[in-house]
Amino acid sequence: MSKPARSIETRHHEERDAFFAGLRRMSRRSFLRLAGLSAGLAMAKRLVPPHSFQLVEVAGAAETGKLPFTFAYISDTHLYPARLNDRFVRAILKAVDDVNSLDPPPDFVLFGGDLAQLGQREELDLGHEILKGVKVPVRMMVGEHDWFFDMGEHWRALFGPEQYSFDYKGVHFVTLMSVQEKDFWTERGMTPMQRMQTVAGLDNGLQSRFEVGAAGREWLTKDLEKVDKKTPVVVFSHSPLYKYYRPWNFWTEDADDVQAILRPFEHVTVLHGHTHQLLTNRIDNIYFHGMLSTAWPWPYAPEGLPKLTIQQNRADPFDQFDGCGDGSVGLTEEGLANVLYNLWDRNPVTVRASYLASSGAKDAPARTKLPSY
């Protein structure tokens, strides 16, 4: 008599045990197996073949060493220690598998901040190990969830300075630390964990609003002094660098001052994390794109939504991947960004530079008729 088939529950538990065993002895080889296990979960519902997760702008980049080229992003993974929440671990593994599957590969991957949930060493270490599985260079950005437990000490030890710039194929890239806050904790005698949890709870009235801060703005001004005004500038920022919705800290308090520093440049694109949703804005010469989170989608704020935003509709709460995702950014020959939202379990959406350049008159992304939030 043949052996009875194992039940779906038994198989689920076996797979879960293998997943945790693999996490305990994280190595490159076990990582690849783990990524496979995670990807399998989503593939069953995949609506579009993986090859559609790419943009066309890469042609010619290799020959000239200049624009156009593509980079990918992974953002807002919010890792807890794996034993507390394997769901978010599976999501980042899926994102790493996505960016590693891109053909042709992106030139690099931007990590958009909020690697950890509560800035714990164990959370940051886990993210650090997992991101080693990305096959191309990773450019790191810090989020408030990484920072306010030890004020960035462990993050810096793992990833280096939180604010830096680099030139690449004709584009000047700047990574800003845009989640500074005025000291609300010393006077109240808060512990590091109380400080971290206060910042993590975005809608409490205790904390101050995010800002780049005077020192950060001075650094930015100095950094851009040497850059020609015609050179395309791409800014990586965790908070949006404009004023969206203050009560939730979807907001940068000194956004007006930061924008003034960026205004003299012909083309500026800001890629930001933090808001966990498809978000599009333009203020004069500055084009803003929010990045998707791998962990969860935030609802849209009740007011202040930039009018160029084509909203993604409400996520299915019973589908862990719905409304989440990763993405890639194709930089055109002019240094403008076409941003592809690789929404898991949904069709991808591309927000083209021409849509922003025409203030919404041309190339609008497809709009869903389903309800948003």
Ligand SMILES: [Fe+2]
């Ligand atoms: Fe986040």
Ligand SMILES: [Fe+2]
């Ligand atoms: Fe954040």
